Amino acid sequence: MATAIIGVGNIGGAVARHLVNGQEPVVLAANDESKAEALADELGPLARAASVEDAIAAGDAVVFALWLDALQEVLPRQARGLEGKVVIDPSNPVGFDASGQPIRTLPEGQSQGSVVVSLLPAGAHYVKAFGTLAAPSLASSSNREPRAVLFYATDDDEAAATADRLIRAAGFEPLKAGGLADVGRIEMPGGDLHQASLNGAVLDLDEAKALLVKEQVRA
Numbered sequence: 001m002a003t004a005i006i007g008v009g010n011i012g013g014a015v016a017r018h019l020v021n022g023q024e025p026v027v028l029a030a031n032d033e034s035k036a037e038a039l040a041d042e043l044g045p046l047a048r049a050a051s052v053e054d055a056i057a058a059g060d061a062v063v064f065a066l067w068l069d070a071l072q073e074v075l076p077r078q079a080r081g082l083e084g085k086v087v088i089d090p091s092n093p094v095g096f097d098a099s100g101q102p103i104r105t106l107p108e109g110q111s112q113g114s115v116v117v118s119l120l121p122a123g124a125h126y127v128k129a130f131g132t133l134a135a136p137s138l139a140s141s142s143n144r145e146p147r148a149v150l151f152y153a154t155d156d157d158e159a160a161a162t163a164d165r166l167i168r169a170a171g172f173e174p175l176k177a178g179g180l181a182d183v184g185r186i187e188m189p190g191g192d193l194h195q196a197s198l199n200g201a202v203l204d205l206d207e208a209k210a211l212l213v214k215e216q217v218r219a
Helices: 010-021 033-043 052-058 068-082 112-119 135-140 157-169 180-186 205-218
Strands: 003-006 026-029 047-049 061-064 086-089 094-096 102-104 125-128 149-153 173-178
Touching (some): 010 033, 010 135, 026 033, 061 068, 125 180, 149 157
Parallel strands (some): 003 026, 026 047, 086 125
């Protein structure tokens, strides 16, 4: 089994590094092929670079570490190759205004997850994962003790099992936050379970479980 990672920026690069450190093979693809090749060379024999199409074909799971506007272009073109694949979506519906401040790029109440699912073939297995920590914390918090939690959300059992396995391999503790209806909770801006809404806190499992219970009671 291998994990395809489409996009090797801050999030995709960190996920690739952590998975390789956890002995998971990865296939890397990027719009700038030289960046994927450079990262694969850095990571060693468990990593290789490929075109987007070939990476998807080689992966049992596909991580799309892309901005939403890029996802909306790529997913329809790659839909046939995503049949039967676990599709992992770590990115957030965020952009920046003229002053550089983060802004939400979707209407309130609409998650990026719902947009992505609408673009996937019926046979794909969707999970929102690897996006609940800001890029610097994602890069620096792997394999700490106690392990840092990464929330994920999905309605799909196969996707849940894959997210659980890969999050553990990457050096984090997985915790399911709910299904597709709950994806907005782990996105930013605005998601109550995203690090950006937790004053930058990186939660361990006990803290994360307590927060989930507290919010469920409040709801």
